[in-house]
Amino acid sequence: MATADGRFSEDGRESKINLTRSARTPFRNSFDTFMTILTGVFTILILVPLVAIVWDVAREGIGQLGIQSFTELPPPPGLTEGGFGNAIIGTIYTLGIGAAFSVPLGILAAVYLSEFGRGTRLAYIIKFATNVLAGVPAIIAGLFSYTVVVLTTGTFSAFAGGVALSVVMVPIVLRATEEGLLLVPQEMRQAAVGVGATKFQTISRIVIPAALPSIATAVTLSLARAGGEAAPLLFTALNNNFWSTDVWAPIATLPVLIYFYAIIPFRPQQQLAWTAALVLLGLILIVSISSRLLARKRFQ
């Protein structure tokens, strides 16, 4: 450019800027390569435990997996065989109770945040509270349910476990639902209001149906997350070695069963813990992967 201008070419100043020599010294180049390789190695390093956990759980758990895993009770100490059917029922029970509390509450709050409260001070506070609530350790949710439900009713119960899980679930439901509602195009709301729909009609007939896949994703994600939690259930749902469908009685759940059987020194029980871990991990990974893939597809 400078030569084309003509001005610089006369006093020859342009020749001092040597564009053929790069400012990249060997050190800077090798530092770049080094950092790229280092972070690449980090990435592989972080994937190793994921692969290792999934692989080891599959390897250890697959041997015992069979129809009896889902239909039989755990064996008494000393005996082998058996399954964890009662814990699967218990997990479904506690999750159901947790969802019954957290899903309506989470959706209502999400509707407020996306439809009524955008930009308001209250919405800001609620969002803040939700994020802080998401960070509250799961075991604190268990302590909370213990003091509120177990001490009041005088018994460990599936209900108390469900209440504890709902505390874990509600921020997940709320945040994922809000995200889904915000994805609904503003034009759809305007069109609904334009043909004379009220706020309630717009939301219940247009916005929520349009966001229904997102809401379903939100609910399944929260179920996947809470389904793996043992800490809130340790002293709310406690455990139960027998079949139980009583909401007001202690109930077995998969995570708690894995915990108890992992730390006792009986090989058959440990084996059962691995098999239960395989079932639990399989369910959770399938749900997480499919809901994330669905969510990704919607964004594109």
Add this chain to the structure above:
Amino acid sequence: MSAVTGEQPRQKWRGLERKNDVVTTFDRVFYWLVILGAVAIGAVLLWIAVQIAISAWPAIQAYGVQFLVTTTWDPVQNIYGALPQIYGTIVTSMIALVIAVPLGVGVAVFLSEDFIPNSIRTPIALAIELIAAIPSVVVGLWGIFVFIPFIRPFYNFLYDNFSWIPLFSTPPRGNSLLTLGIVLAVMISPTIIAISRGSLLALPRDLRQGALALGATRWETILRVLIPAAFSGIVGSVMLALGRAMGETMAAAMLVGNANQITPSLLAPGATIASLIAAQFGEAGRAQVAALLYSGLVLMILTLIVNILAEIIIQRFQNIE
């Protein structure tokens, strides 16, 4: 519309008005219902804090501040002090951060820049997020039966050669503060990676182009321009990860060894507040339950402070953006 006579629209209009009365009332009820739901979320958070504080009150009265600085945990004589557990919580989460922060930020950079094609990057990011979905009780099970046998030779090596360093001064048992710290690092890395990557991706393109145009290499751009620009997002992610590490229960209860002691050695078993509660709450008597609730309150306050700071830092970042 023009075809209708004068009388009909008026009737229709009146009908609409009547309908509107009902509909508006309904709308208003719905509005308040939704607000109620929103406010309830905040109320639940407050309720949890207040409820645990009230339940822990007998223990707070009985042990006071002594609880935080004494080391006895004796359910027989009802003397309780949670210093070893507080120490263990802080030490294990610090080990986790020391490992997870460089690792996590490095991976976040690697996955936000175009070092590798997008078609490989996205599945890797998804796979890393899946680590966060693995139940912590499964991680604990894996830790007991796979990770501890795997890591024990390294511990033995450390003890044999470096036992003169206080950090490695006890004969290694598999269950230890270090074991838990390493496993916690694996569990919290996805948090750091996901949020740091998000804040790196959110940076304006001009920043990168400007730095490159000035002759900076790719990594100089990353280290001197992009990371400082995304700094608050990264710090926020680290705080969130710290909160998660402190509150992690099942892996802690299964891997830390549940020993009520303070030693400088990281190879020695210890305890965290969460592991203490998990291990003892089920069989605890009345006074012990109160003491455990007190320790739960301490844990809750610690994690609340960390989480609130994280929120403020991240939100400030978003506002600048």
